[in-house]
Amino acid sequence: MEPEETTLGEIVLLLIKEGILTEEKVRYAMRVQSKLGDSKTLMDTLKDLKYVADDQVKNILRTNHLSLRIGDLLREFGYISAENLNAALSLQQNQKNKRLGQIIIENQFMTEAAFIDALSIQLGFPFIDLSTQDIAPEVIENIPVKWCMSHNFVPVKKIENKTLVAFADPFSKEDIGGAEKLFGHNFIIGLASPGIIEKRLEKLGSGSIKSRIVDENTAIGIVDSIIGNAIDSGASDIHIEPFEDRLQVRYRIDGILVPYKMFPTNAASMVSARIKILCKANIAEKRRHQDGRMSFDHHGNYFDLRTSFFVTVFGEKIVLRILNRIDQIITLENIGMQPKILARFKKDVLEVPSGVMIITGPTGSGKTTTLYSCVSDINNPRISIVTAEDPVEYVLQEISQCSIDAAINRTFEETLRHIVRQDPDVIVIGEIRDNYSANVAVHAALTGHKVLTSFHTEDSISGLIRLMNMDIEPFLISSTVVCVMAQRLLRRVCVHCQKEYRLSSSDLKFLGYNAKEMKKYHFKKGTGCTACNHTGYKGRMGVFEILFLNEFIKEAILLRKSSYELRRIAIETAGLVTLMEDALTKTAMGITTMEEIFRCIPRLLAPRPIHEINRLSGGL
Numbered sequence: 083m084e085p086e087e088t089t090l091g092e093i094v095l096l097l098i099k100e101g102i103l104t105e106e107k108v109r110y111a112m113r114v115q116s117k118l119g120d121s122k123t124l125m126d127t128l129k130d131l132k133y134v135a136d137d138q139v140k141n142i143l144r145t146n147h148l149s150l151r152i153g154d155l156l157r158e159f160g161y162i163s164a165e166n167l168n169a170a171l172s173l174q175q176n177q178k179n180k181r182l183g184q185i186i187i188e189n190q191f192m193t194e195a196a197f198i199d200a201l202s203i204q205l206g207f208p209f210i211d212l213s214t215q216d217i218a219p220e221v222i223e224n225i226p227v228k229w230c231m232s233h234n235f236v237p238v239k240k241i242e243n244k245t246l247v248a249f250a251d252p253f254s255k256e257d258i259g260g261a262e263k264l265f266g267h268n269f270i271i272g273l274a275s276p277g278i279i280e281k282r283l284e285k286l287g288s289g290s291i292k293s294r295i296v297d298e299n300t301a302i303g304i305v306d307s308i309i310g311n312a313i314d315s316g317a318s319d320i321h322i323e324p325f326e327d328r329l330q331v332r333y334r335i336d337g338i339l340v341p342y343k344m345f346p347t348n349a350a351s352m353v354s355a356r357i358k359i360l361c362k363a364n365i366a367e368k369r370r371h372q373d374g375r376m377s378f379d380h381h382g383n384y385f386d387l388r389t390s391f392f393v394t395v396f397g398e399k400i401v402l403r404i405l406n407r408i409d410q411i412i413t414l415e416n417i418g419m420q421p422k423i424l425a426r427f428k429k430d431v432l433e434v435p436s437g438v439m440i441i442t443g444p445t446g447s448g449k450t451t452t453l454y455s456c457v458s459d460i461n462n463p464r465i466s467i468v469t470a471e472d473p474v475e476y477v478l479q480e481i482s483q484c485s486i487d488a489a490i491n492r493t494f495e496e497t498l499r500h501i502v503r504q505d506p507d508v509i510v511i512g513e514i515r516d517n518y519s520a521n522v523a524v525h526a527a528l529t530g531h532k533v534l535t536s537f538h539t540e541d542s543i544s545g546l547i548r549l550m551n552m553d554i555e556p557f558l559i560s561s562t563v564v565c566v567m568a569q570r571l572l573r574r575v576c577v578h579c580q581k582e583y584r585l586s587s588s589d590l591k592f593l594g595y596n597a598k599e600m601k602k603y604h605f606k607k608g609t610g611c612t613a614c615n616h617t618g619y620k621g622r623m624g625v626f627e628i629l630f631l632n633e634f635i636k637e638a639i640l641l642r643k644s645s646y647e648l649r650r651i652a653i654e655t656a657g658l659v660t661l662m663e664d665a666l667t668k669t670a671m672g673i674t675t676m677e678e679i680f681r682c683i684p685r686l687l688a689p690r691p692i693h694e695i696n697r698l699s700g701g702l
């Protein structure tokens with residue numbers, strides 16, 4: 083059985099010509115292949131026999147691809163049958179302006195995905211998904227879009243000094259030549275779907291890249307509008323949730339989720355792919371939870387976003403947290419502490435050179451904001467402040483901030499081990515989460531450092547109790563901890579639609595107050611307007627419970643008293659104003675409402691009368 087030269091494909095001939103294959107080896111492979119039937123191509127058989135390696139084939143193809151024809155390649159690798167290829171070629175006779183690839187796809191001899199796959203796998207050219215990939219403005223500036231259109235390519239971005247260019251047909255000499263006229267030999271050939279190249283060029287031609295008009299027909303447009311609107315509406319988090327019949331987007335504004343928009347279910351995978359590109363997560367991975375970080379340019383201001391992909395039965399739920407918002411940094415004077423409490427906090431806590439200050443509260447209670455306010459308040463050129471945060475949420479001037487990154491083994495533990503060798507005056511530990519970090523905090527304070535940190539407990543006393551349960555000697559706690567501050571954020575009544583109202587009899591009963599006594603206070607509620615999105619609230623404000631450790635409390639710690647005892651002693655001797663009490667005085671000033679108190683504040687003891695609380699805190 084003597085094989086005829088004409089039955090050999092172009093690529094095999096090239097491999098022989100380059101000396102990679104011998105004619106004997108090819109003949110032997112043809113005999114083997116004839117016994118295997120149709121299931122394997124000659125190329126497969128040559129590879130199976132280890133006569134030729136994948137990389138050798140790719141190299142030959144890349145260096146010679148302009149002398150090859152796309153149809154031969156597809157045929158030789160077995161992607162298309164001889165009959166279908168002939169059919170496509172004869173169709174092309176009547177449609178000379180169309181590329182063979184286009185005809186193969188249009189007549190469904192191959193799907194577009196399989197076609198692009200075949201080219202990128204066999205030639206090793208990168209596939210560029212233009213439905214999710216941005217076009218970098220600098221590569222398209224000064225480029226004639228019409229020229230690109232007539233040659234079916236679009237430049238995408240710079241990779242080192244070369245331009246990555248997406249081609250619809252990398253076998254077209256004309257098209258490659260067209261790109262050479264613009265970039266010389268300084269470009270990398272990539273592949274993209276012909277249809278999408280055309281659409282992107284049309285958009286570029288209409289000049290929309292400069293004005294960046296949001297187009298909700300593309301994943302890029304949808305994601306831009308979701309994030310841009312979130313930033314404009316002051317949201318802290320964005321929830322993108324896939325359900326059976328829709329993709330739902332909600333924003334967390336002032337601590338509450340509010341609906342933004344619905345999208346059809348088919349938008350879900352595009353949106354997820356786009357966000358994964360932006361935060362450099364793995365696009366192919368859809369079955370595992372992932373996270374990442376990204377930077378978002380909003381009218382020239384850069385915002386850091388932390389992203390989380392969570393796999394649900396209907397696809398990935400994506401949550402984006404918007405970090406480093408300008409509004410996160412509030413001066414201590416404006417975080418909402420009552421005057422007497424603030425003065426005492428500054429004098430007894432911030433102005434003393436050493437000791438541990440703990441801020442406590444659940445997630446979203448504003449601990450980080452307060453921590454940053456305190457750090458900016460004590461920062462001055464004569465001291466060194468070093469932080470360990472997970473992650474750094476806002477970059478402060480002249481402070482050495484470290485973002486924990488467990489993925490590269492820069493763990494909390496590791497960072498804290500090194501932080502004390504940095505000769506700091508003040509150490510900020512983002513959060514105490516285990517015995518180790520609690521010990522570091524206490525020992526750093528013992529050696530004369532000032533330590534600011536946060537904790538995850540309901541109120542100030544339980545913060546202290548939790549520390550006592552962390553294997554730390556009570557005398558170490560009593561001699562280092564300066565204060566434990568619990569806090570919450572309550573929504574502010576919208577000033578545009580506020581109306582005065584009287585407390586209901588059930589509220590009065592709950593508080594143990596009488597109606598007559600309450601008449602001198604001005605309780606207010608929002609009725610809802612456009613300024614507050616018809617919620618009756620706009621913005622938030624902190625409420626605080628600060629436990630200053632005096633001698634009585636220190637002694638109670640040494641005696642391991644119960645939380646009930648500690649609370650009683652704190653109220654009787656340390657001037658403790660509870661979260662509930664602080665919130666009540668602010669409700670009586672018309673700043674927030676009873677509903678907010680019920681929603682956010684733990685109910686532990688009956689509050690004292692408002693005038694008595696105001697005497698302690700300096701409230702009006």
Ligand SMILES: [Zn+2]
Pocket residue numbers: 576577578579580608609610611612613614615616618619
């Ligand atoms: Zn309003």
